[in-house]
Amino acid sequence: MAPSLLSADDLQPLLDEVSRFCSAEMALITIRPETPASVEDISKLSQSAFEFGILPGDSQEPDFALWEQPENVNAIAFSIDALKQIASVNASIALAWHRNALARFLARSIESRLTAAQQAPLALTVISTGHHGLARGSLARWLNQKAVNEDQSMLADWLDRDVHKTTVTAPSQWQNLIWPVWHNGVMSWQFLNRREIAITPCLPQHGLDELNTWQVSASLEAGVVNKATQQQVSSMLILDALGLLAIAAGINQHGETMAQAFASQRRQGGQVINQHAAVQSMLATIEQAQWETEITLGSLTKPLSALTVKDALMARQQLHPKLCLAANLVMQVHGGLGYMQDCGPEKLLRDQNMLRLQSGGIREIPLFTHAWGEGK
Incomplete structure (x- = not known):
């Protein structure tokens, strides 16, 4: 039996449910940025995501979970936007779920039959x-x-x-x-x-x-x-790059919201700091990074077979440095490192820096893209 395809009409209601899940379930265990969520809390949350349908379930037929229908453009859009929402609350959990879903996609691609234990949330990476x-x-x-x-x-x-x-x-x-x-x-x-x-x-x-x-x-x-x-390896690399960019976008979305809120309340020199040119410039750079990332992810929201590894990796090379800079500026808007370690911006910066290093990093992407075009 062919799986039900995710329709455009169903996309936004599903994303709204993910948003409610993030607010009701995730935010409770990640509210204190200086205190990492415990292993027990992450296990319970992942089980809830498994039951909710964000993480792939135990059915052999693909459903609407992360990376389960990569040839359906609406399902790709769901995976990207869901990861953004999850990462805007906690990037570590988003990365763990992304990698679990990617592993499940790969297991299906190579027709590997998973046991019940291997299908458990977070069991496979x-x-x-x-x-x-x-x-x-x-x-x-x-x-x-x-x-x-x-x-x-x-x-x-x-x-x-x-x-x-x-x-x-x-x-x-x-x-x-x-x-x-x-x-x-x-x-x-x-x-x-x-x-x-x-x-x-x-x-x-x-x-x-x-x-x-x-x-x-x-x-x-x-x-x-x-x-x-080659097709299996390409598919894995493309989906991994999309997931990492979506998570990075979610981190920056969180940082942008924090920076704008803080800058509209904090006063210095007799006026709120968002009236100072230096702060306005930083806020604009943060917003520009988010805009570029959203535009790029939108252009990559296509059926998997319509994407290339080169495009996905070039997007990483182009955007990760800008998003790391934006995360640094979020912290600067709040006053720099010092007393800001316990209010969130510093954690966002560290998470963004770590994402840049994942999956081979970005340093060798120019060599990859040059070789990709050889003989064409």
Whole structure:
């Protein structure tokens, strides 16, 4: 039986329900920015999101949850806007749910049958890239079926999970992991249980306080390995980039609201500070970053098959630095670091900085996009 497609008429009512969920459920456990939500609270909240339908459920047929109908433009719009709303309340939880939904999408793509335990909220996560960066131009050439011998060597090293440790940032509840590996000369998917992975906990990171970070590695003989296709890898990279941008937009949306409210109340030199030119300039830069991000996400709200990895990654390269600057300016509007650590802007800045580093970061995207256009 074919899944029901999400219609344009249903989109806004569903997003309104997500907004109510964020206000009624999420805000209660994230109201104090200096106190990260507990593991128990995140587990309960994720179970509620699972039952509510934000996280993919236990049905084998795709529904309306995050990334479940990527060829339906309304479902793509739902996933992007829902992640923005969730991230405007808490970016860590948004990232955890995005990665869980992305892993579930990937499991469906490779026709992996999940057990009931693997379908539980937050049980499954995904790493979309190799141990560092984006394999320079080699990944782009492989995706376009133009890889040469040097690219094979680069990809084999990039995806060598046995020799190189890879960083994973996730909720502590994760039990299973999907990631690309290089197996017998071809890119493949490896599906692992946590017991099959060598795990080294990292010190607390710069941001995303509700999540933990580990260095992980695994033998190629562990778990289940299936050959990957270019289409599967492209789809994963595109959806991951869209999710990261949506979360970044949600962080900035929160910061913009905070900065505007504070600037309209705080007085300095006999007038509210939003009357000062310097503050007006900062507020305008924050607003401009949000406008550019919304416009870009709108242009990328298409069926998955109509998108390219190049477009998604170029959007990351273009927008993440601007959003990090905007987060810094939100803090400056509030008076800088100092006494603002306990009122929210500083946490938004740290979370935004961490998002920029996810999934290979943005430093090698120019090499990727250059290689993408070779021979065209």
